[in-house]
Amino acid sequence: MNTALIRIEIDGQALDVPNGISVAAAIARAQRPFRRSVSGQVRAPFCGMGICFECRVRIDGIAQQRACMATVREGMQVMTDD
């Protein structure tokens, strides 16, 4: 459908992704971690719909954004695991 690529940055690395995908999907494509739990375990999206908050990352400077609820935008800056 919408196959246009847009460029975002994940942890400072440029990545071309299809327009319209979620930030969670982009992070998975970049094979980056999402976040660490309070005891240091690696976590990743679990519910896919904004309920579990396991996929939260920093997007354009705003922390605690659920990556599964956000759509990629040209020039978006994503910081994971911080």
Place this chain on the structure above:
Amino acid sequence: MTERYDVVIVGAGPAGIAAADAALARGARVAWIDAQANGGGQVWRKDSEHGWPRRAQSIIARVLRHSSMTWMPQTEVIAAERDELLLQNTHNARRVAYNALILATGARELLLPFPGWTLPGVTGAGALQALAKQGWPLAGRRVVIAGAGPLLWAAAATAQRHGARVLGIYEQAGAKAVHDFARTLWRWPGKAVQAAVLRTQLADVPYRYGCAVRRAMGDDALQTIEVDGPHGVERIECDQLAVGYGLIPNTELAHMLGCALKLEGAHPYVAVDAMQRSSIANVYAAGELCGIGGRDTAWLEGRIAGLAATGATIDASLQRQHRHARAFATALRTHFALDPRIRNLATPDTLICRCEDVSLQTLNNYTDARSAKLATRCGMGACQGRVCGAALAELGRFARSGHRPPLFPARLATLGDLPTPSEHQGFIA
């Protein structure tokens, strides 16, 4: 400044769409709120590659194009007071007032703990479907789908459509229960056709009965699972495991508004009358939050709510169709009832609260959610008990506790915009 609408609808799945369509046709000014970026809800979620299902696309487009519609995507309800809702999106807070409010907040998956359920690569079944539609990379990935009910088939078909190698579907219900369910499907021809189409699409995917994923293993990501079935324990190497034990209603907002709730098993749903009226004046509820009933039920209830909220009468044939659709939910519940062993998969050190990393054994000395929360922080994290609260209720540990604002984690700036009594005075609708 508060914006006022004739009808405010929370949720843009089938119930919300039908409600919006009906209310707009009656000449109402409508505000439509959803947490996701696009309308469609979970069942009609827009696929980043394939778009919406055709039927959903035309109706969503019609509703969104309507001149009396105000669409508020990626927006969550944070608090409610009298006839106003406090909303928040990524950047702003906003208030809307309503003459009638229609709750169409849908359902979420029942996600139950087992050893390894926190590993990256483990998701809910519907979750995998949602992630795939968001563009999650599945091409060539080895995927196992497990849990309860027909959602597993839909998840498997979506995963396959996105290039996954679906190694198998592991249903917890026994063969007899599933076959008995299949034999009732003639009563709902649309469902029978849907099942037949899925069966054909998944012809080469093994479907097993009476199975439970009892463990997921891996270092920093999923590598292997153990499935306990009628013929013993099977170890399967896979990249992605999707486990969902059915759906539960999203009742937090209804609960906070004071709507009377009833219990289906361990989980609350909103009590409504034949007009979809809740116990609170001018607050209607439609679809999955009134009890899990599926897409067709949600659609009919949304239509009834949209008509009722704008003062129209509901004709008998609509009510009849609704009762028939609701009966499907009963058939589902009966045949896919959870095997008790599913509630015993968590071991003492399995983390129950994923936000605060609280293990099952830590909760042993508590008998209610509130005291456990105060002492252990279970349910105190970002998800506000949405995952562990439902799981602990299903496991028979604690009943669900109440909900207080903010309904979702909110910015201080948003909370500063909470309605105050003085701002209500002199307000002209």
